[in-house]
Amino acid sequence: MVKVVVAEDHALVRQGISMLLSATGGFQLVAETALGSEVEALVGFHKPDLLLLDLALSDSSGIEVARKVKKLTPETKVLIVTGNVYPGSVANAFAAGADGFVLKHEQGSELLDAIQAVLSGRQYISQQVSKSLDSTANVRASSLGLSQTLTQREQQIVRMIAKGGSNQEIADALHISVLTARKHRQNVMLKLGLHNGAEIAAYAMQSGLAEAPDVDSNL
Missing domain, CATH: 1.10.10.10 (Winged helix-like DNA-binding domain superfamily/Winged helix DNA-binding domain)
Incomplete structure (x- = not known):
C-alpha cells in the first residue's frame, strides 16, 4: 500500500482526492490537513510515500512546506496539486524538491498518471500546466516591453x-x-x-x- 498525506485547505478537494484514491486501490490515506504548519509533523510521524500538496495553503507557502518535507524525508515524493500556475511557482516548486505539478481542475486520470510517474522516480508536469506555461511565455514576452x-x-x-x-x-x-x-x-x-x-x-x-x-x- 502506498501511504499518502494530503495537505489541502479545501475540504471538498480533500474528500475528492480521498474518494479517487479509495476507488483506485493500492493507496492508504494516512493523514490529511488544511494547514501547512501541520504537514512537517504528519510527514515525520507517518513517513508517507507521497505528499499531495497545495501551494496556496491558508497559513503558509506550499513551496516552503515542500522544502521542509524534502529535508526531513527525502524519500517522500511531493506532488503539487494546486489551482493556479505561474512560471515562478513551477520553477520554485521544483527547486524546493517537488516531484510533480498538476492542477486541481484536471481529470482524476491525470492525477493518477502523475502519482504513478513520481512514485516511479520521474518528474511530472501535466499537459495543462505545460500549456499554461507556454501561453504565459507569450504574455511574458509582451509584458517585457511594459517592464522597460x-x-x-x-x-x-x-x-x-x-x-x-x-x-x-x-x-x-x-x-x-x-x-x-x-x-x-x-x-x-x-x-x-x-x-x-x-x-x-x-x-x-x-x-x-x-x-x-x-x-x-x-x-
Whole structure:
C-alpha cells in the first residue's frame, strides 16, 4: 500500500482526492490537513510515500512546506496539486524538491498518471500546466516591453508588492516615506494599466519580475 498525506485547505478537494484514491486501490490515506504548519509533523510521524500538496495553503507557502518535507524525508515524493500556475511557482516548486505539478481542475486520470510517474522516480508536469506555461511565455514576452517603462525603483516596488509587502513595509525596507512608497505604487499602476496590488503581483509573476534578484530589499 502506498501511504499518502494530503495537505489541502479545501475540504471538498480533500474528500475528492480521498474518494479517487479509495476507488483506485493500492493507496492508504494516512493523514490529511488544511494547514501547512501541520504537514512537517504528519510527514515525520507517518513517513508517507507521497505528499499531495497545495501551494496556496491558508497559513503558509506550499513551496516552503515542500522544502521542509524534502529535508526531513527525502524519500517522500511531493506532488503539487494546486489551482493556479505561474512560471515562478513551477520553477520554485521544483527547486524546493517537488516531484510533480498538476492542477486541481484536471481529470482524476491525470492525477493518477502523475502519482504513478513520481512514485516511479520521474518528474511530472501535466499537459495543462505545460500549456499554461507556454501561453504565459507569450504574455511574458509582451509584458517585457511594459517592464522597460518602469524605473529600477519601480521594478523593485513591483517585486516587493509581489512578495506581499505593504506600503509601510516597503517604506521601511527602502528607507523612504510611506507617501513615497504609495506614490511609486500609483505610478506602477498607471504605467501598467493595473488597479490593485493583486494585479501587480500577477503581472510580476507573468512578466518574470517576481523572479529577478533584488539585492536592496529586505522583503
